[in-house]
Amino acid sequence: MQFASLDDIRASCRDLPEGDARAAAVAARRQQVLTKPPGSLGRLEELAIWLARWQGRGLPRLDHVAIAVFAANHGIAARGVSAYPAEVTAQMVANFAGGGAAINQIAKTVGAELRVVPIELDRPTLDFTVRCAMNEQEFLDAIEIGYHTVPERCDLLAVGEMGIANTTTAAMLCAALVGGGASRWAGRGTGVDDEGLARKRATIETALEFHRGILGDPLAVAASLGGRDLAAIAGAVLAARQRRVPVLLDGFVATAAVLPLVRLHRSILDHCRAGHVSAEAGHPALLSEIQLDPLLDLGMRLGEASGAGVAILLLRAALACHNGMTTFTEAGISDRDD
Numbered sequence: 001m002q003f004a005s006l007d008d009i010r011a012s013c014r015d016l017p018e019g020d021a022r023a024a025a026v027a028a029r030r031q032q033v034l035t036k037p038p039g040s041l042g043r044l045e046e047l048a049i050w051l052a053r054w055q056g057r058g059l060p061r062l063d064h065v066a067i068a069v070f071a072a073n074h075g076i077a078a079r080g081v082s083a084y085p086a087e088v089t090a091q092m093v094a095n096f097a098g099g100g101a102a103i104n105q106i107a108k109t110v111g112a113e114l115r116v117v118p119i120e121l122d123r124p125t126l127d128f129t130v131r132c133a134m135n136e137q138e139f140l141d142a143i144e145i146g147y148h149t150v151p152e153r154c155d156l157l158a159v160g161e162m163g164i165a166n167t168t169t170a171a172m173l174c175a176a177l178v179g180g181g182a183s184r185w186a187g188r189g190t191g192v193d194d195e196g197l198a199r200k201r202a203t204i205e206t207a208l209e210f211h212r213g214i215l216g217d218p219l220a221v222a223a224s225l226g227g228r229d230l231a232a233i234a235g236a237v238l239a240a241r242q243r244r245v246p247v248l249l250d251g252f253v254a255t256a257a258v259l260p261l262v263r264l265h266r267s268i269l270d271h272c273r274a275g276h277v278s279a280e281a282g283h284p285a286l287l288s289e290i291q292l293d294p295l296l297d298l299g300m301r302l303g304e305a306s307g308a309g310v311a312i313l314l315l316r317a318a319l320a321c322h323n324g325m326t327t328f329t330e331a332g333i334s335d336r337d338d
Helices: 006-014 021-033 043-055 075-079 088-098 102-110 136-147 166-177 194-210 218-225 228-242 252-264 283-289 306-324
Strands: 065-071 113-118 156-162 247-249 272-274
Touching: 006 136, 006 218, 006 228, 006 252, 021 043, 021 306, 043 306, 065 088, 065 102, 065 136, 065 228, 065 306, 075 194, 088 113, 088 156, 102 113, 102 306, 136 218, 136 228, 156 228, 156 252, 156 306, 166 194, 166 218, 166 228, 166 252, 218 228, 218 252, 228 247, 228 252, 247 252, 247 306, 252 283
Parallel strands: 065 113, 065 156, 156 247, 247 272
Antiparallel strands: none
């Protein structure tokens, strides 16, 4: 077992490897001599240099790309906070296995291995308005599952989730760790009506009051107010940092999942980029809070790593230019006057 206690997670978050500054410098110098005006490819240049830093090579590769989707059920669903019943989680996992979901098509298109990881779907977390969603061991087990999901050979990891009511859980973590109350963070998720949104916000406010004694401890919040799918995402992102694997985060839920880690170490997401900003109400504010600038804004709110999956195409375009373009010298083209 990687983590026997919450203190083990805290220690792991303090002992973070940095990216390879030498490889990033090599990539940056290459960008300056390719057959284009410096900076003219905008963020594609920055992405190539970012991949170089975390892969430790001046010419990064995307030969082994993985998309991890973690699925779990949330006891809070019984309070009517979602437009769909809890059994849809397992039904969607079956759809993933059959190749019929959006993420299956996206993974094939971007050339990524899809790993769907269901976590105790027959045992939802508990209702966090009246008790802790998970005890410490359950939380550690979910972190561990995520940690060991990252493939041995991995040039890039995209993370996402599937779990009915998990936008409520994500909003809960944001309200607990950032503040601002339920109205700031709770959106319509799967499409709840006005009454459903009111229930969702009331649920969060009730839980904030019930758990007010733990709100200063990010990991206690993640266990008591989170979910197994979110904990697994945090574990995968932590493993990727320890192994210097660059990560694309999906939407609101996936981003909220790593918020407890950010509260433990501000720079823990240096190896991450936000694949997109979702249409879920709290996501833009959350990205601003953790200082991540999304790569895409397509009005998506599906989850299941779909937005992060589409963003893989941008990274492939960035590396096609970075690795495949000729330099001014190679092409026999005059460079700018000094």
